[in-house]
Amino acid sequence: MTTSDPARTPGPPRPFRRLSMVSTDSSSHEWRGPARRTLGLLRPHRAPVTMAVALGIGGVALNASGPMLLGRATDLIFDGIRHTHGSRGVDFDGIARVLLLALALFAAASFLTLLQGRLVTAVVQRVVFALRRSVEVKLARLPLRYFDRHPAGEVLSRxxxxxxxxxxxxxxxxxxLITAAFSVLAMLVLMFIISPPLALIMLTCVPVSAVVAARISKHAQPRFTQQWSATGALNAHVEEVYTGHALVKGFGRREQAERVFDEHNEALYRAGARAQFVSGAIEPSMMFVSHLGYVVVAVVGALRVVSGALSIGDVQAFILYSRQFSQPIVEVAGIAARLQSALASAQRIHELLDADEQGPDPERPARLQQVRGHVRFDKVGFRYSPDIPLIEDLCLTVEPGRTVAVVGPTGAGKTTLGNLLMRFYETDAGRILLDGTDITTLTREDLRSHIGLVLQDAWLFSGTIAENIAYGRPDATREEIVAAARATCADRFIRTLPDGYDTVLDEESANVSAGEKQLITIARAFLARPSILLLDEATSSVDTRTEVLIQRAMHSLRAGRTSFVIAHRLSTIRDADLILVMEGGRIVERGTHDQLLAAEGAYARLHATAGQPVDGPRISGISPSLS
Known part of the structure; x- marks a missing residue:
């Protein structure tokens, strides 16, 4: 629901509000928490994850056997060449058997790796499916206050x-990540079996590489958080400008919009470039350390071959193992950029999932069988900001079937009354009663099912006009849909469209006018058969003639229904049973149109400011009466 209360949107005025990035202190970029929570998403999938780990271990074990066999083949060749002048020669049959065995092991390892990849893919898809579902459920549980304080584009970016x-x-x-740890462990054991001195040389490279990676990662993680925060800010600006592109062009603000876009784009470019540059330095640094280890191993290994402590095949196998030992470490370093970027995204997702939710519905909710529409505000207090009071000690009683109009200057709290009645916001003090029942004892779904809502900003979804009208009652028949449209003066323009009620509205509903969209939303509210009508500037987008017709339709359709009409145009509420004038969150005047004009108070001043004649046209059949 829209509102004009300034306390709802703190910060620079729209349009083109610059969105600040998140803090860059080290505590806000702690990666261990997001990492633990992300891994926790795998907990419901223990069985497939365990199977993937087992396949990974099997693949590592088979791959680990390969270099040993290749080293054996090298020794057979070397021995054969050394004894060429003897009776033995090169054992080609033995070499062939060793190579075929190595080929079989490598093929089996590749098959296990393929199975592991398919299993991991299935697990990841299920995890992300569940995560998206959790985010969707969370969005439904977030209070309206959250969306007031977070731009839509930024939320969509998350x-x-x-x-x-x-x-x-x-x-x-x-x-x-699954196979890296097992690969390092397996290669290290085999290297120690072949040559403990050479294994110690390679082992010293690990802490050096770890220190290098840790130091670089410490500087990279905050930059990735900045990058995704800048992405959210850019998306929010694009969404804001795109949805209001007509106003941007109409007021000649295109250059300013492009300038703000360039600022956000530049911030995203700088954050992304820094993050990628810093994280990209991890892999080359670790490869440099690994190459130093290769050089030392090659020199020491050659000396040990000369001394007879090792065979050439052993040195060959050791070098292959050392490469397989350092490869997963370097690979993890290579994906560090993606990991840190993912952790930054995970942190933003978890911030959304951890946001304060609206209070839960009562465990044993009250039930309203037949709603009469008696509404009572009992000493209600509310404030959007804790230190800025808006509504204090408000008392109001509305009898069933009466029409109450609420007028007042911008920021007086008119729309807030509707927000509180719908429980989009919870009262800070007092209570609101519906037919004598505190609305907080009802479920929100039950409460809102009795209220028909028409907002100033007409909202339609992509679908047919009939589907949009039936949004509140999906089981409504075509006859009921047409009857609601006729009652709200929408039937006439709908039938002029090429496909009538089956006309498909596009995403922006550009194929119907603003007034026609408003008529559709009014028909939607009436089709829902609510006991209470809440009309927030419901006729602001229609012409004067249509407004008179709608007022006449509303009179017949309001029979037996309590109606709240929030209006700025005083001509729309002249015949309300009760008019409330609000200023600063308080009701300063109440009465009928004629009584308030005679009092020469706040309402009379609003009426004079609006230039309304005292004896303006009335809708026949409606007589005012004081509640």
Whole structure:
């Protein structure tokens, strides 16, 4: 629901509000928490993850046997050449058997790796599916206050960009992470079996590489958080400008919009470039350390071959093992950029999932069988900001079937009354009663099912006009849909469309006018058969003639229903049973149109400011009466 209360949107005024990035202190970029929570997403999939680990171990074991066999083949060749002048010669049959065995082991290892990849892919898809479901459920549980304080584009960036980034990273790196630890352990054991001195040389490279990677990662992680924060800010600006592109062009603000876009784009470019540059330095640094280890191993290994302590095949096998030992470490370093980017996205997703939710519905909710529409505000207090009071000690009683109009200057709290009645916000003090029942004892779904809502900003979804009208009652028949449209003066323009009620509205509903969209939303509210109508500037987008017709339709359809009409145009509420004038969150005047004009107070001043004649046209059949 829209509102004009300034306390709801702190910060620079729109449009083109610059969105600040998150803090870059080290505590806000702690990666261990997001990493633990991300790995925790795999907990419901223990069985397939365990199977993937087992396949990884099997693949590592088979791959580890390969260099040993290749070293054996080298020794057979070397021995054969050394004894060429003797009776033995080169044992080609033995070499062939060894090579065929190595080929079989490598093929089996590749098959196990393929199975592991398919299993990991299935697990990741299920994890992300569940994560998206959790985000969707969370969005439904978030209070309206959260969306007031977070731009839509920034929220969408977390739901789409960050989730996709996390999915792609898990998909590409999870298999490597599973096998990396086992590969390092297996290669280290085999290297110690072949030559403990050479194994110690390679082992010293690990802490050096770890220190290098840790130092670089410490500087990279905050930059990835900045990158995704800048992405959210850019998306928020694009979403804001695109949805209001007509106003941007109409007021000649295109250059300013492009300038703000360039600022956000530049911030994203700088954050992304820094993050990629810093994280990209990890892999070359670790490869340099690994290459130093190769040089030392080659020199020491050659000396030990000369001394007879090792055979050439052993040195060959050791070098292959040392490469397989350092390869997973270097690979993990190579994917460090993706991992840190994914952790930054995971942190933003978890911030959304950890946001304060609206209070839960009562465990044993009250039930309203037949709603009469008696509404009572009992000493209600509310404030959007804790230190800025808006509504204090508000008391109001509305009898069933009466029409109450709420007027007042911008920021007076008019729309807030509707927000509180719908429980989009919870009261800070007092209570609201519906037919004598505290609305907090009802479920929100039950409460809202009795209220028909028409907002100033008409919202339609992609679908047919009939489907949009039936949004509140999906089981409504075509006859009921047409009857609701006729009652709200929408039937006439709908039938002029090429496909009538089956006309498909596009994403922006550009194929119908603003007034026609409003008529559709009014028909939707009336078709829902609510006991209470809440009309927030419901006729602001229609012409004067249509407004008169709608007022007449509303009179017949309001029979037996309590109606709240929030309006700025005083001509729309002249015949309300009760008019409330609000200023500063308080009701300063109440009465009928004629009584308030005679009082010459706040309402009379609003009426004079609006230039309304005292004896303006009335809708026949409606007589005012004081509640």
């Amino acid at each position: 739901v789409t960009n960050d989730v996709d980034n996390l999915q792609q990273t898990l998909q590409q790196t999870l298999s490597q």
